[in-house]
Amino acid sequence: MNRSRTPRPHVVVVDDDCDHCVLLALRLEHHGYRVTTEQTARAALEVLEREIVDAMIVDVRLDQEDGLDLLVNIQCRSLDLPVIMLTAHGSIETAVEAMKRGAYGFLTKPFDDHELLQKLEHAVERIQLRREVAGLRRIVGSSGSEPRLLGASAQITAVRDIIARIASADATVLVLGESGTGKEVAARCIHALSSRRDAPFIAINCGALPADLLESELFGHKRGAFTGAVQDKLGLFGAAHQGTMLLDEIGDAPASVQVKLLRVLQERSYLPVGASTPVKTDVRVIAATNRDIRSDVAEGRFREDLFYRLHVVPLAMPPLRERPEDIPLLAELFLSQTSAKHGLTTPHLSHDALQLLLAHPWPGNVRELANVIEGATLLTTDGVLRTHHVFAVLPHPSLTELASRRPPPTLDLPQVLLGVEELPPMREARERFDRAYLSEALRRAAGNVSAAAKVAGRNRTDFHDLLRRHGIEASEFRP
Template structure:
């Protein structure tokens, strides 16, 4: 019986239609452009305001734009500048009134790809769009090969346009060239190893090895041997001398992931390396010298571990020279469209699926998920969904099939008998999307709600609100200032 030929029977996926965004305040013209462009194989989105156009750019990948220079109460050239600031490679074709030569010249000076005068010629517009789309396709293809696909090495870039990730990049740029020990903090999947590689790449050690190990992945005896090496006969099975990872990383960087899982015996030896730049291989009598920069990472609260006695206080302060907290994905949701598109490019190249794109409906699902697994979870979900596509479009049903079900959707809530469910305000403090906050975060959120309610009940009178709260007026003012609350907003 012949086996089915899956590899040869699968049809080639259709190439995605280029996405054109039209921004024009004339509804009839938008409909006309949509009909003409869709007839020639484009996918078209239309908006009648500059703000609407910018919101589309936040949500979706756009290959080219058509912008009317005269929008109602707005200037299309100002929108052009904003688009250029967000994406310098996005081609924008300007629509101008017949005879508006000076405006057209100004548009080109500001970076427009081209201009078309009204009433426009279909062929002229289509040629400009075809050339613009081809140019952006080639640029993305080259960028994708350089950054995502065509290398067996890890990506050394922290991708995203959010303020949160921009702050991390700036901090890494300042710390990278130094030899300072860095402690990367944050939830699993936030990109701590990528950040460590960025630091190494920007240091004077970049031409030397970058060696990484997960301290929680090995039993204590094996971890000690892997890090520091051993001498023959030092334990059962040690049939020959072995150099450890510190020796392998000499001159470069050693990345200790999940440092909070390191056992006490390893913690003592790590402290010696940081203090004296030497270590003792297992079974050895003479220390070995080493020149290694250490970058550690953890998703634990190491200060709490110190108080609990499970992590050495002196080692904590040796590692905590430059702490960098990696933001969770739920705090940088504006990066999701870019990351999802990049992960899709990587997945389609990895599995030989051909070019694909994410539908706006699927992207909306990705934008509203809480991502407890952060960037790593997003990458896995996009890759799984890409394997389900049949027409080069990643749709909502593909995402829902591979998206892990949230715990609060699948488990019956346990509530002790006679205990009422907290009010909605309390639930919002405790995290309605399954992300339970730290006690300090919850306390700050409650204090803010409490102060706002006191002002609401007192009609914005600070003295009366302080009396309600049982605090003196000066203390109450300090609390308002600390939480950024303006009492005048609560006055009738």
């Protein structure tokens, strides 16, 4: 494959044999692939949550885990992702079972390098072609693209769980959250997981148009209803028939439109402007707002009856500052996306630049982070994204304020080991060192477990296990 002008395909190797992982990674990197190696199923799934992956190579027999079960979990998260299964215990039955569960291919150790590389190249070409088709669908307005709420934090995981539970129902949903937290992405996820997924998803900003124009856009009008109405207009509720309508910034909807929206929710019908006969509608309504809508109700700016009609299932989107552990994952993903978008080699995010991203309060949330990463990536020249690249595009507070958010140094590693009158036993000294090292890594990462694990050169799962073993709480190191 000619990869001189495109990012290297990303392959994840999952094998509990560390030596085999290293050997396979060296082989694949020599042939132009970017390789991530993991020893556990959980760590491999975490990679899928935070990075774009082009193919996976999975050992059927993992330590205390079943590679075929991992294959099923991968398929649940990304149906099109090609997975090549490896085993030293090959059999016809195992191969057939793997292919039944959706494996792209199956090889038995020791395998022929040429066979693996050929199968891997075909797999990568297939998924890249599918992504290209999905991109074309997005351009022409098809619903073929799959929305994703990204992150591994408890907060965003809880949001995904709620969406999975409510999507199949037809209940009205009110998505609450600050600007840039992903309210429209959440609405698209609900639509994509519902029985209406093959029908239109239509979004409109209720605060972007004057009352008369918004009413006409939503409900349509009859010819001659007002000056300029030279023909009948269907309206968005008509266009979204049997699909989903997102009423974004519902808190900014004018009072006259609120009345009509209440009728849609109560009677499943609406009256086009200038019409005398109601039109029936079959549309699932999702509303979203960044306002304190309860206060608007209390102060008479928003209809109380409409609020309760919309507030059937509330869905709160967490701000990015409340899930800082997702920042490294999102930053790496946006780096990959920006590089692919502009035809660049994906730069490395420096440790100091990551610290700056972790210290920023992100009032614009995930949208602001994506824009900052894109702007900073375009400024890099040597393959490393540094702090001055971030500062060049970040609407940042003063350096003094940023510094004040970081916890002061609390540990001196040499003193932890040697600052005692009597030299302790080696095992005790090792435990002291491990505890001090873990604490120092967390301090430098401002309590962000993913970032601290990256500093320590460990995967996130192993790092969590080490913290539990030594009784260390990451929250104690957060600003």
